[in-house]
Amino acid sequence: MNTEAQKAGLDWLEEVKWTSDGLVPAIAQDAETGRILMMAWMNREALQLTAETQTAVYYSRSRKKLWPKGESSGHVQKVQDIQLDCDADVVILKIEQIGGIACHTGRESCFYRSLVDGQWQTQEPVLKDPAEIYK
Amino acid sequence: MNTEAQKAGLDWLEEVKWTSDGLVPAIAQDAETGRILMMAWMNREALQLTAETQTAVYYSRSRKKLWPKGESSGHVQKVQDIQLDCDADVVILKIEQIGGIACHTGRESCFYRSLVDGQWQTQEPVLKDPAEIYK
Numbered sequence A, B: 001m002n003t004e005a006q007k008a009g010l011d012w013l014e015e016v017k018w019t020s021d022g023l024v025p026a027i028a029q030d031a032e033t034g035r036i037l038m039m040a041w042m043n044r045e046a047l048q049l050t051a052e053t054q055t056a057v058y059y060s061r062s063r064k065k066l067w068p069k070g071e072s073s074g075h076v077q078k079v080q081d082i083q084l085d086c087d088a089d090v091v092i093l094k095i096e097q098i099g100g101i102a103c104h105t106g107r108e109s110c111f112y113r114s115l116v117d118g119q120w121q122t123q124e125p126v127l128k129d130p131a132e133i134y135k
Helices: A003-007 A044-053 B003-007 B044-053
Strands: A023-030 A036-043 A057-060 A065-068 A077-084 A091-097 A113-116 A119-122 B023-030 B036-043 B057-060 B065-068 B077-084 B091-097 B113-116 B119-122
Touching: A023 A044, A023 B036, A036 A044, A036 A057, A036 A091, A036 B023, A044 A057, A044 A065, A044 A077, B023 B044, B036 B044, B036 B057, B036 B091, B044 B057, B044 B065, B044 B077
Parallel strands: A023 A091, B023 B091
Antiparallel strands: A023 A036, A057 A065, A077 A091, A077 B113, A113 A119, A113 B077, B023 B036, B057 B065, B077 B091, B113 B119
16 A cells, blocks of 8 residues: 555555556546446546546546646536446546537547447537547 | 458458457446446457347456356346447447346446545445355
8 A cells, every 4th residue: 555645545546456557447428318428548647636626637548648638629527426346447437528529530429330230330420520629 | 451350241340459468348338227337358259259149248357268248147238239439449338237237246337336535435235145146
């Protein structure tokens, strides 16, 4: 157990089973509709910041840095609840998605494709042109 | 592109971005209520079998083998839809949870703890004693 964490009341962070890379998968779910909007990864700092600010902060594995969701797009995620699974290796964020768009493609959810007749078929429209979101 | 896969009409499996270990995270969501029940991992064979049988088959990273969900417990998951995210590296299974219990602790969902006042607090009851489930 990390003594610094204990002092700061962060024992709950120690209970998470981080991967060997120090990450945990985080599923963002619309708190009202139950729709799953995205899955991303968090490191310890991201999860701590998410809890402290009640706003989703992920860790970008490609950019190797903290990724405050909505930083560029304004599509921030207000966090209402953080849940942990039985194995302590996955978290859910129950969120309110500001702007109604979680996906960088301009859709509500990143899960916009379904397997139909042996093909991934797009099931929902782009709500806003990404060029308009990330200008 | 894998020619064998093309012949068998399995191009959709090639579109998934597998981890370096050949896995993809799979989120099981109750198709009716929207509740997230669990997250586990699948290898290529598990995802193919899940699609073919419309019943969830995961890959157990600890046991290093296919894990047909409900094999011991009878709590199988009937799959109604398989969704893929924008990065093609996470899938959702929309399922009907037979027996109403997804978690090995005997709860409906593996996500039964919420972060409240700096602690992971259990929010829901055990529906069935695991000793009764796995006897």
